[in-house]
Amino acid sequence: MNIVLDRIDFNNLQQSAVVIYGSEVATRTLPFKRDEVAYINARRADDANALVVLNRLPHKLYVQNFDSDLNSEEALEKLRRAACEIQKMLVKEKVQEVAVSGLGIIPEELVAFVEGLHMANYRFDKYRSKKETMLNKVTVDKLFLDAKTLEENRVLWRRIDTCRDWVNEPIMYLNAPQFADILKAEAEKIANVKCTILGQKKIESLGMGGLLAVNRGSEDEARFVVLEYKPKGAVNKQPVALVGKGIMYDTGGLNIKPDDYMQEMKSDMAGAATMASVLLTAAENKLPVYLMAFLPLTDNRPGKNAYAADDILRMYDGTTVEVVNTDAEGRLILADAIAYADKQNPELIIDAATLTGAAVRAIGSHAIAGMQQDAASPFSLMTIVGNQVYERIAPMPFWKEYDELIKSELADLRNCGSKPEAGCITAGRFLAHFAHHPYIHLDIAGVAYYAQQESFYGVGASGFGIRLLYAFLQMRTEREYLTA
Numbered sequence: 250m251n252i253v254l255d256r257i258d259f260n261n262l263q264q265s266a267v268v269i270y271g272s273e274v275a276t277r278t279l280p281f282k283r284d285e286v287a288y289i290n291a292r293r294a295d296d297a298n299a300l301v302v303l304n305r306l307p308h309k310l311y312v313q314n315f316d317s318d319l320n321s322e323e324a325l326e327k328l329r330r331a332a333c334e335i336q337k338m339l340v341k342e343k344v345q346e347v348a349v350s351g352l353g354i355i356p357e358e359l360v361a362f363v364e365g366l367h368m369a370n371y372r373f374d375k376y377r378s379k380k381e382t383m384l385n386k387v388t389v390d391k392l393f394l395d396a397k398t399l400e401e402n403r404v405l406w407r408r409i410d411t412c413r414d415w416v417n418e419p420i421m422y423l424n425a426p427q428f429a430d431i432l433k434a435e436a437e438k439i440a441n442v443k444c445t446i447l448g449q450k451k452i453e454s455l456g457m458g459g460l461l462a463v464n465r466g467s468e469d470e471a472r473f474v475v476l477e478y479k480p481k482g483a484v485n486k487q488p489v490a491l492v493g494k495g496i497m498y499d500t501g502g503l504n505i506k507p508d509d510y511m512q513e514m515k516s517d518m519a520g521a522a523t524m525a526s527v528l529l530t531a532a533e534n535k536l537p538v539y540l541m542a543f544l545p546l547t548d549n550r551p552g553k554n555a556y557a558a559d560d561i562l563r564m565y566d567g568t569t570v571e572v573v574n575t576d577a578e579g580r581l582i583l584a585d586a587i588a589y590a591d592k593q594n595p596e597l598i599i600d601a602a603t604l605t606g607a608a609v610r611a612i613g614s615h616a617i618a619g620m621q622q623d624a625a626s627p628f629s630l631m632t633i634v635g636n637q638v639y640e641r642i643a644p645m646p647f648w649k650e651y652d653e654l655i656k657s658e659l660a661d662l663r664n665c666g667s668k669p670e671a672g673c674i675t676a677g678r679f680l681a682h683f684a685h686h687p688y689i690h691l692d693i694a695g696v697a698y699y700a701q702q703e704s705f706y707g708v709g710a711s712g713f714g715i716r717l718l719y720a721f722l723q724m725r726t727e728r729e730y731l732t733a
């Protein structure tokens with residue numbers, strides 16, 4: 250979707266247009282006819298957020314009433330959602346161009362609306378013979394937006410689309426070696442970004458026992474991708490380490506997933522896709538923050554030599570792990586990645602992972618389950634940022650008492666809890682064992698992929714978390730984390 254800036258003349262519309270009509274605007278200043286004003290105001294009196302569609306043949310004018318008398322975060326989310334509803338109507342009418350402006354609103358509100366429009370306009374339709382006619386041009390009223398702000402957001406929104414493409418792609422077209430090559434090609438296009446792909450041999454020589462075990466059943470080699478974005482004048486000397494779960498497909502392995510539990514497991518690399526996208530967005534927008542990403546990639550399958558329950562693994566950092574269930578594979582590859590990231594002396598390690606069904610059962614699909622170790626202040630900052638962009642974090646308890654559940658008789662740890670309770674937390678505690686720097690764990694299992702449409706996040710891969718982490722890093726460029 251192409252977004253341009255221009256002036257919009259409502260009395261001489263050259264295309265369909267949306268005007269967001271704020272709550273405190275003098276009626277006399279409206280660019281509507283008298284009878285239109287009467288009609289809009291009547292609808293507005295009934296419902297402060299009513300959408301009124303006016304026919305300005307051959308175009309339509311969509312008047313989105315907007316009651317900003319809410320805390321502003323909710324108001325902005327309401328605009329993103331309203332944009333999604335309007336996008337649906339435009340697509341239904343096969344409208345490809347639309348203009349967007351506002352009355353009595355602030356630039357941030359217009360950005361939120363265009364964000365919703367852009368995200369709603371995403372489709373993964375490359376395998377469909379008949380494609381829907383989507384919006385392809387949006388003209389934004391330049392009264393509200395400068396070119397620089399638009400460009401920064403455009404980069405972010407494009408990255409979200411690309412991330413969703415990666416996550417939606419089935420395993421048969423996107424395996425670990427292929428994804429690693431794509432990341433390298435993307436990295437090479439951007440200044441100050443370096444991509445190193447560690448191949449099978451290197452992973453073996455490093456002794457990444459978790460990644461190697463999960464990969465044993467696979468026909469494809471594993472990869473470990475390291476991205477580095479090191480701009481001159483970065484605010485931090487030690488990198489922020491972004492770790493992402495890159496299970497290209499999760500069959501469960503020998504503990505194979507039953508019935509329809511396997512469906513959607515192409516999305517089990519959403520953590521890796523998210524973290525790569527965050528780093529690339531920051532680099533494209535030249536954010537002055539030093540970042541590294543660590544992305545362990547493989548699929549999890551029951552092959553001839555697949556790892557099995559009862560196996561005991563030696564991880565990259567020397568910890569031994571008893572395998573109890575081959576479907577708890579994410580924490581095995583992440584343990585190696587976190588231990589490896591930890592050696593780079595990062596100021597903060599953040600991981601994103603579609604880690605547990607337990608996270609979905611605990612909090613559903615509206616938030617990320619978040620946990621932290623030695624990172625109370627960046628975590629609370631991230632939670633605040635999450636509320637602002639409405640990609641929210643639900644903090645989970647993270648007490649050391651949960652470690653009882655992942656103790657093993659035979660090894661240092663077991664890869665899933667000895668009781669089924671608190672599955673999302675025991676998974677996090679397992680990972681925290683491998684981090685010796687401030688650490689934040691984000692379980693994105695509930696939000697990374699939607700089976701049914703979830704407003705502007707659409708159906709399928711959502712890109713949820715990219716806006717959150719990008720906004721968090723923007724914040725990092727403005728201030729130190731308060732000391733914990």
Ligand code: BES
Binds near residue numbers: 574577665694
């Ligand atoms: N990839 C899954 C978690 C998942 C489930 C993500 C549903 C998205 C939606 C993970 O590897 C897994 O299978 N976890 C098991 C762990 C269990 C065996 C301890 C789970 O949550 O059931």
Ligand code: ZN
Binds near residue numbers: 499501575576577
């Ligand atoms: Zn699994």
Ligand code: ZN
Binds near residue numbers: 496517576578603604
């Ligand atoms: Zn998994």
